[in-house]
Amino acid sequence: MTLEVFALEAGRLAAIRAPLLAWYGREKRDLPWRRTSDPYAIWLSEVMLQQTQVSTVIPYWERFLARFPSVQALAAAPLDDVLAAWRGLGYYSRARNLHRAAQEVVAHFGGRFPSTAKALLTLPGFGRYTAGAVASIAFGEEAPLVDGNVARVLSRLFVVEGLPGDKAREARLWTLASALVKGERPGDFNQALMEHGATVCRPERPLCLLCPVRGACLAHQAGRVSELPPAKVRAPPKRLTLALAVWPHEGTLLFARRAEKGLFGGLWELPAVEVEPSTPDEEAALRLSEALEVPVTALDAIGTVKRQLTHRALTLYLLRVTGPHRPSRAKAFHELRWCTPAQAAELGMSTAMQRALDAALARGVLLNVAG
DNA sequence: CATTCGTGGCG
């Protein structure tokens, strides 16, 4: 508690706040969402930036805004179009929540975003971070935020101990962020904290010589910058093997839409069933037959695609198949559709599945090869 | 509180 009082002492807060804000004014990157004051566009950037690098987001943000220029346009669009625009960006529940939140803003708030963090928190996909970000950046509320950058910066400035996820640590970080954000330009200050973490107070090899608040940094004084914060402890990824049906018919392939929840929720795929590694082709075909509710015969295995996700080691086993009855629906899948490659390119699909599809097409499964 | 959800970049 003594440390708490010391850390939040007014002079110390000022010694951090003012230099950081001034540094941000001089050094901030010219990012596209910093050129707009449209809450919708700012919200979109915040959702896309969740667990995603700035350089990855920029082209998605620009394309998405061109296609859905307002919250009304987004709310009125079919979910499939939204997922297609999100294709390749990952964490697809963000896109579903974005779509739902847009509809709620239109239905319950007359198309205007609520302007406080507390009110924003009621919308799908708004957690504590995103609510604070939109409230402070778009509406100028003195609302705190803590993301990975801010957690690192504050844990160094104030020597906050504890592993990521530790309850006491999180509480302390939010308390610090709350105290610091109060004052002029809260949105700029929050962005200054994040910008500082992204460009100077980096995870590896931080640029302490260029740091505008080095003099106030307790970790720097103690020579502990490199050991704060401690790395997250991650469980080893689980293995998941899927057998994919590659079923050519008159220039099309069979596609299926996955269930809303879980891995790649709501996205399209080559119809997939989970199998054990090294499952014989005949058995994989039998599983696909059960899922598709029609007889399926394995022709040959045409490749394997491996993908490393954060919590999954994914193996996609491509099985060329055929059968006497072409299915148009099956309980195991939300929807079935026969698509040309051009049509498939317009579907919401994961990068993993895109790689599998590319591999199948590269094997010439749609070519009329006599053999 | 722990787990799950993607992808790409980097050393």
Added chain:
DNA sequence: TCGCCAAGAAT
């Protein structure tokens, strides 16, 4: 090749 991690949220 591999581990780490990036403007987190939902369950």
